[in-house]
Amino acid sequence: MSLQMLLFIAYIWLAIAIVVHITMFYITAPFGRHTSGKWGLMVNNKVGWVVMECPSLLLMLYFLFWGESSFQSNVWILFVLWITHYVNRSLIYPARIKSTPKKMPLFIVLSAIFFNLVNAGLNGYYLSVFASVKDYDASWFHTPHFIIGITLFIAGMAINWKSDNMLIHLRKQGETGYKIPQGFLFDFISSPNLFGEIVEWTGFAIMAWNLPAFTFMVWTFANLVPRAKNHHDWYLNQFSNYPKNRKIVFPFIF
Numbered sequence: 001m002s003l004q005m006l007l008f009i010a011y012i013w014l015a016i017a018i019v020v021h022i023t024m025f026y027i028t029a030p031f032g033r034h035t036s037g038k039w040g041l042m043v044n045n046k047v048g049w050v051v052m053e054c055p056s057l058l059l060m061l062y063f064l065f066w067g068e069s070s071f072q073s074n075v076w077i078l079f080v081l082w083i084t085h086y087v088n089r090s091l092i093y094p095a096r097i098k099s100t101p102k103k104m105p106l107f108i109v110l111s112a113i114f115f116n117l118v119n120a121g122l123n124g125y126y127l128s129v130f131a132s133v134k135d136y137d138a139s140w141f142h143t144p145h146f147i148i149g150i151t152l153f154i155a156g157m158a159i160n161w162k163s164d165n166m167l168i169h170l171r172k173q174g175e176t177g178y179k180i181p182q183g184f185l186f187d188f189i190s191s192p193n194l195f196g197e198i199v200e201w202t203g204f205a206i207m208a209w210n211l212p213a214f215t216f217m218v219w220t221f222a223n224l225v226p227r228a229k230n231h232h233d234w235y236l237n238q239f240s241n242y243p244k245n246r247k248i249v250f251p252f253i254f
Protein backbone atom coordinates (compact mmCIF):
# COMPACT_ATOMS: atom_id res chain seq x y z
CA MET A 1 0.00 0.00 0.00
CA SER A 2 1.28 3.50 -0.80
CA LEU A 3 1.55 6.23 1.84
CA GLN A 4 -1.15 8.23 0.00
CA MET A 5 -3.56 5.29 0.20
CA LEU A 6 -2.88 4.79 3.93
CA LEU A 7 -3.45 8.48 4.66
CA PHE A 8 -6.61 8.47 2.54
CA ILE A 9 -7.97 5.54 4.61
CA ALA A 10 -7.01 7.39 7.81
CA TYR A 11 -9.03 10.47 6.74
CA ILE A 12 -12.08 8.33 5.91
CA TRP A 13 -11.67 6.57 9.28
CA LEU A 14 -11.57 9.96 11.01
CA ALA A 15 -14.82 11.01 9.35
CA ILE A 16 -16.46 7.73 10.48
CA ALA A 17 -15.30 8.44 14.07
CA ILE A 18 -17.25 11.69 14.09
CA VAL A 19 -20.43 9.95 12.88
CA VAL A 20 -20.00 7.15 15.47
CA HIS A 21 -19.35 9.71 18.22
CA ILE A 22 -22.65 11.51 17.58
CA THR A 23 -24.56 8.21 17.18
CA MET A 24 -23.25 6.86 20.49
CA PHE A 25 -24.97 9.66 22.42
CA TYR A 26 -28.27 8.20 21.16
CA ILE A 27 -27.49 4.45 21.06
CA THR A 28 -25.80 3.00 24.16
CA ALA A 29 -23.11 0.40 23.41
CA PRO A 30 -24.65 -2.76 24.93
CA PHE A 31 -21.90 -4.26 27.07
CA GLY A 32 -21.03 -4.26 30.77
CA ARG A 33 -23.81 -2.58 32.82
CA HIS A 34 -25.63 -1.61 29.59
CA THR A 35 -25.69 -5.12 28.13
CA SER A 36 -28.87 -6.14 26.32
CA GLY A 37 -30.23 -9.30 24.72
CA LYS A 38 -31.85 -7.20 21.94
CA TRP A 39 -28.62 -7.29 19.90
CA GLY A 40 -28.79 -10.95 18.86
CA LEU A 41 -26.46 -13.80 19.77
CA MET A 42 -24.70 -13.38 23.13
CA VAL A 43 -21.24 -14.64 24.17
CA ASN A 44 -19.41 -15.06 27.48
CA ASN A 45 -18.23 -11.64 28.73
CA LYS A 46 -14.61 -12.59 29.58
CA VAL A 47 -14.15 -14.55 26.34
CA GLY A 48 -15.63 -11.59 24.45
CA TRP A 49 -13.03 -9.21 25.91
CA VAL A 50 -10.12 -11.51 24.97
CA VAL A 51 -11.35 -12.21 21.44
CA MET A 52 -12.20 -8.58 20.62
CA GLU A 53 -9.00 -6.99 21.99
CA CYS A 54 -6.40 -9.61 20.95
CA PRO A 55 -6.33 -8.57 17.25
CA SER A 56 -4.76 -5.24 18.23
CA LEU A 57 -2.07 -6.96 20.30
CA LEU A 58 -1.29 -9.57 17.64
CA LEU A 59 -1.22 -7.10 14.75
CA MET A 60 1.19 -4.76 16.56
CA LEU A 61 3.45 -7.70 17.50
CA TYR A 62 3.41 -8.72 13.83
CA PHE A 63 4.36 -5.22 12.59
CA LEU A 64 7.04 -4.86 15.27
CA PHE A 65 8.84 -8.09 14.42
CA TRP A 66 8.03 -8.47 10.71
CA GLY A 67 7.67 -4.81 9.64
CA GLU A 68 10.23 -3.37 7.23
CA SER A 69 11.89 -0.87 9.52
CA SER A 70 10.55 -1.22 13.08
CA PHE A 71 14.06 -1.50 14.54
CA GLN A 72 15.84 1.02 12.31
CA SER A 73 15.03 3.87 14.70
CA ASN A 74 13.51 4.35 18.16
CA VAL A 75 10.04 3.80 16.72
CA TRP A 76 9.97 0.41 18.51
CA ILE A 77 9.24 2.37 21.73
CA LEU A 78 5.80 3.27 20.35
CA PHE A 79 5.16 -0.40 19.58
CA VAL A 80 6.18 -1.41 23.11
CA LEU A 81 3.79 1.15 24.67
CA TRP A 82 0.90 0.00 22.47
CA ILE A 83 1.66 -3.68 23.16
CA THR A 84 1.90 -3.05 26.93
CA HIS A 85 -1.55 -1.47 26.91
CA TYR A 86 -3.05 -4.35 24.92
CA VAL A 87 -1.40 -7.11 26.97
CA ASN A 88 -3.36 -5.64 29.88
CA ARG A 89 -6.59 -5.01 27.95
CA SER A 90 -6.76 -8.33 26.09
CA LEU A 91 -5.27 -10.76 28.63
CA ILE A 92 -4.88 -9.37 32.16
CA TYR A 93 -8.06 -7.25 32.41
CA PRO A 94 -10.47 -10.03 31.29
CA ALA A 95 -8.81 -12.46 33.69
CA ARG A 96 -9.29 -10.03 36.59
CA ILE A 97 -12.89 -8.85 36.11
CA LYS A 98 -15.35 -10.63 38.40
CA SER A 99 -17.47 -13.29 36.70
CA THR A 100 -21.16 -12.41 36.48
CA PRO A 101 -23.99 -14.06 34.54
CA LYS A 102 -23.91 -11.05 32.19
CA LYS A 103 -23.06 -11.73 28.55
CA MET A 104 -21.96 -9.56 25.65
CA PRO A 105 -23.60 -9.38 22.20
CA LEU A 106 -21.54 -11.02 19.44
CA PHE A 107 -22.22 -7.83 17.48
CA ILE A 108 -20.07 -5.87 19.97
CA VAL A 109 -17.25 -8.42 19.70
CA LEU A 110 -17.29 -8.25 15.88
CA SER A 111 -17.47 -4.43 15.83
CA ALA A 112 -14.56 -4.20 18.26
CA ILE A 113 -12.48 -6.65 16.20
CA PHE A 114 -13.01 -4.43 13.15
CA PHE A 115 -12.18 -1.29 15.19
CA ASN A 116 -8.98 -2.89 16.50
CA LEU A 117 -7.88 -4.24 13.11
CA VAL A 118 -8.23 -0.83 11.45
CA ASN A 119 -6.55 1.12 14.27
CA ALA A 120 -3.66 -1.30 14.83
CA GLY A 121 -3.41 -1.84 11.06
CA LEU A 122 -3.08 1.88 10.28
CA ASN A 123 -0.68 2.58 13.17
CA GLY A 124 1.44 -0.58 12.81
CA TYR A 125 1.74 -0.28 9.03
CA TYR A 126 2.61 3.39 9.20
CA LEU A 127 5.20 2.98 11.97
CA SER A 128 6.87 -0.10 10.50
CA VAL A 129 6.94 1.01 6.87
CA PHE A 130 6.60 4.79 6.46
CA ALA A 131 7.92 6.32 9.69
CA SER A 132 11.04 8.26 8.86
CA VAL A 133 14.17 7.19 10.75
CA LYS A 134 14.90 10.91 11.20
CA ASP A 135 11.62 11.51 13.06
CA TYR A 136 12.49 8.92 15.70
CA ASP A 137 16.28 9.24 15.98
CA ALA A 138 18.03 10.13 19.28
CA SER A 139 16.99 13.80 18.97
CA TRP A 140 13.32 12.69 19.29
CA PHE A 141 13.90 12.12 23.04
CA HIS A 142 14.62 15.83 23.51
CA THR A 143 11.59 17.15 21.63
CA PRO A 144 8.70 18.66 23.61
CA HIS A 145 6.27 16.30 21.88
CA PHE A 146 8.20 13.22 23.08
CA ILE A 147 8.52 14.51 26.67
CA ILE A 148 4.91 15.75 26.96
CA GLY A 149 3.56 12.72 25.11
CA ILE A 150 5.28 10.05 27.17
CA THR A 151 4.38 11.84 30.41
CA LEU A 152 0.70 11.89 29.42
CA PHE A 153 0.82 8.29 28.20
CA ILE A 154 2.28 6.97 31.47
CA ALA A 155 -0.01 9.14 33.64
CA GLY A 156 -3.06 8.09 31.60
CA MET A 157 -2.16 4.42 31.78
CA ALA A 158 -1.62 4.65 35.56
CA ILE A 159 -5.03 6.37 36.01
CA ASN A 160 -6.72 3.78 33.77
CA TRP A 161 -5.19 0.79 35.55
CA LYS A 162 -5.76 2.16 39.07
CA SER A 163 -9.40 3.07 38.34
CA ASP A 164 -10.17 -0.26 36.64
CA ASN A 165 -8.58 -1.97 39.64
CA MET A 166 -10.72 -0.01 42.11
CA LEU A 167 -13.89 -0.84 40.15
CA ILE A 168 -13.03 -4.54 39.94
CA HIS A 169 -12.50 -4.64 43.73
CA LEU A 170 -15.88 -3.04 44.52
CA ARG A 171 -17.44 -6.50 44.32
CA LYS A 172 -16.56 -9.23 46.79
CA GLN A 173 -16.28 -12.76 45.39
CA GLY A 174 -19.75 -13.92 44.30
CA GLU A 175 -21.30 -10.40 44.27
CA THR A 176 -22.77 -9.22 40.98
CA GLY A 177 -24.36 -5.83 41.80
CA TYR A 178 -23.06 -2.27 41.61
CA LYS A 179 -21.85 0.20 44.30
CA ILE A 180 -20.95 3.90 44.24
CA PRO A 181 -17.17 4.10 43.79
CA GLN A 182 -15.41 6.47 46.23
CA GLY A 183 -11.91 7.96 46.44
CA PHE A 184 -9.14 8.86 43.96
CA LEU A 185 -10.54 10.57 40.82
CA PHE A 186 -13.98 9.01 41.47
CA ASP A 187 -14.59 11.97 43.81
CA PHE A 188 -14.47 14.25 40.73
CA ILE A 189 -15.74 12.19 37.78
CA SER A 190 -17.84 9.07 37.18
CA SER A 191 -15.38 7.31 34.85
CA PRO A 192 -11.71 7.90 35.71
CA ASN A 193 -10.82 4.68 33.88
CA LEU A 194 -12.17 6.13 30.62
CA PHE A 195 -10.56 9.51 31.37
CA GLY A 196 -7.19 7.73 31.88
CA GLU A 197 -7.55 5.93 28.56
CA ILE A 198 -8.28 9.21 26.73
CA VAL A 199 -5.21 10.87 28.35
CA GLU A 200 -3.10 7.82 27.46
CA TRP A 201 -3.87 7.84 23.73
CA THR A 202 -3.63 11.64 23.60
CA GLY A 203 -0.10 11.20 24.96
CA PHE A 204 0.61 8.52 22.35
CA ALA A 205 -0.58 10.80 19.52
CA ILE A 206 1.59 13.66 20.79
CA MET A 207 4.64 11.37 21.03
CA ALA A 208 4.12 9.72 17.65
CA TRP A 209 3.08 12.97 15.91
CA ASN A 210 1.53 11.34 12.85
CA LEU A 211 -1.95 11.00 11.30
CA PRO A 212 -2.71 7.36 12.26
CA ALA A 213 -1.91 8.04 15.93
CA PHE A 214 -4.06 11.20 15.83
CA THR A 215 -6.85 9.13 14.28
CA PHE A 216 -6.70 6.62 17.14
CA MET A 217 -6.81 9.43 19.71
CA VAL A 218 -9.94 10.83 18.03
CA TRP A 219 -11.55 7.36 17.97
CA THR A 220 -10.79 6.84 21.67
CA PHE A 221 -12.41 10.17 22.48
CA ALA A 222 -15.32 9.42 20.13
CA ASN A 223 -16.02 6.09 21.83
CA LEU A 224 -15.31 6.88 25.45
CA VAL A 225 -16.92 10.29 26.01
CA PRO A 226 -20.45 9.03 25.12
CA ARG A 227 -19.78 5.80 27.08
CA ALA A 228 -18.80 7.85 30.13
CA LYS A 229 -22.01 9.88 29.73
CA ASN A 230 -24.02 6.64 29.57
CA HIS A 231 -22.27 5.43 32.77
CA HIS A 232 -22.91 8.77 34.53
CA ASP A 233 -26.62 8.86 33.59
CA TRP A 234 -26.93 5.21 34.66
CA TYR A 235 -25.45 6.02 38.13
CA LEU A 236 -27.84 8.95 38.58
CA ASN A 237 -30.72 6.69 37.62
CA GLN A 238 -29.72 3.79 39.89
CA PHE A 239 -28.58 5.65 43.03
CA SER A 240 -30.65 8.48 44.51
CA ASN A 241 -27.65 9.34 46.75
CA TYR A 242 -25.15 9.54 43.84
CA PRO A 243 -22.92 12.62 44.42
CA LYS A 244 -24.41 15.44 42.34
CA ASN A 245 -21.13 17.36 42.07
CA ARG A 246 -19.35 14.59 40.11
CA LYS A 247 -18.63 15.43 36.47
CA ILE A 248 -18.86 12.83 33.71
CA VAL A 249 -15.29 12.28 32.50
CA PHE A 250 -13.19 15.49 32.55
CA PRO A 251 -12.65 16.83 36.11
CA PHE A 252 -14.34 20.25 36.68
CA ILE A 253 -15.24 20.52 32.97
CA PHE A 254 -17.66 17.85 31.65
Ligand SMILES: NC(=O)c1ccc[n+]([C@@H]2O[C@H](COP(=O)([O-])OP(=O)(O)OC[C@H]3O[C@@H](n4cnc5c(N)ncnc54)[C@H](OP(=O)(O)O)[C@@H]3O)[C@@H](O)[C@H]2O)c1
Pocket residue numbers: 031032033097098100102160164167168170171177178179180181193194197219220223224227231
Ligand atom coordinates in the same frame (compact mmCIF):
# COMPACT_ATOMS: atom_id res chain seq x y z
N1 LIG B 1 -10.33 2.30 23.60
C1 LIG B 1 -11.64 2.17 23.58
O1 LIG B 1 -12.30 2.65 22.66
C2 LIG B 1 -12.35 1.47 24.72
C3 LIG B 1 -13.71 1.15 24.59
C4 LIG B 1 -14.37 0.56 25.68
C5 LIG B 1 -13.65 0.27 26.83
N2 LIG B 1 -12.33 0.57 26.93
C6 LIG B 1 -11.61 0.32 28.18
O2 LIG B 1 -12.03 -0.92 28.73
C7 LIG B 1 -12.17 -0.81 30.15
C8 LIG B 1 -13.59 -1.21 30.57
O3 LIG B 1 -14.52 -0.26 30.05
P1 LIG B 1 -16.02 -0.26 30.54
O4 LIG B 1 -16.71 0.95 30.02
O5 LIG B 1 -16.64 -1.61 30.29
O6 LIG B 1 -15.75 -0.06 32.13
P2 LIG B 1 -16.69 -0.05 33.39
O7 LIG B 1 -18.14 -0.08 33.01
O8 LIG B 1 -16.23 1.04 34.26
O9 LIG B 1 -16.39 -1.50 34.06
C9 LIG B 1 -15.11 -1.91 34.48
C10 LIG B 1 -15.26 -3.16 35.37
O10 LIG B 1 -15.67 -2.79 36.68
C11 LIG B 1 -17.00 -3.28 37.00
N3 LIG B 1 -17.72 -2.14 37.57
C12 LIG B 1 -17.84 -0.91 36.97
N4 LIG B 1 -18.53 -0.08 37.78
C13 LIG B 1 -18.86 -0.78 38.89
C14 LIG B 1 -19.58 -0.45 40.08
N5 LIG B 1 -20.07 0.77 40.27
N6 LIG B 1 -19.77 -1.43 41.02
C15 LIG B 1 -19.25 -2.67 40.82
N7 LIG B 1 -18.54 -3.03 39.72
C16 LIG B 1 -18.33 -2.11 38.76
C17 LIG B 1 -17.59 -3.72 35.66
O11 LIG B 1 -18.53 -4.78 35.84
P3 LIG B 1 -19.69 -5.06 34.73
O12 LIG B 1 -18.98 -5.47 33.47
O13 LIG B 1 -20.47 -6.16 35.37
O14 LIG B 1 -20.47 -3.79 34.54
C18 LIG B 1 -16.33 -4.17 34.91
O15 LIG B 1 -15.94 -5.45 35.30
C19 LIG B 1 -11.80 0.62 30.53
O16 LIG B 1 -10.47 0.66 31.01
C20 LIG B 1 -11.94 1.38 29.23
O17 LIG B 1 -11.05 2.48 29.19
C21 LIG B 1 -11.68 1.16 25.89
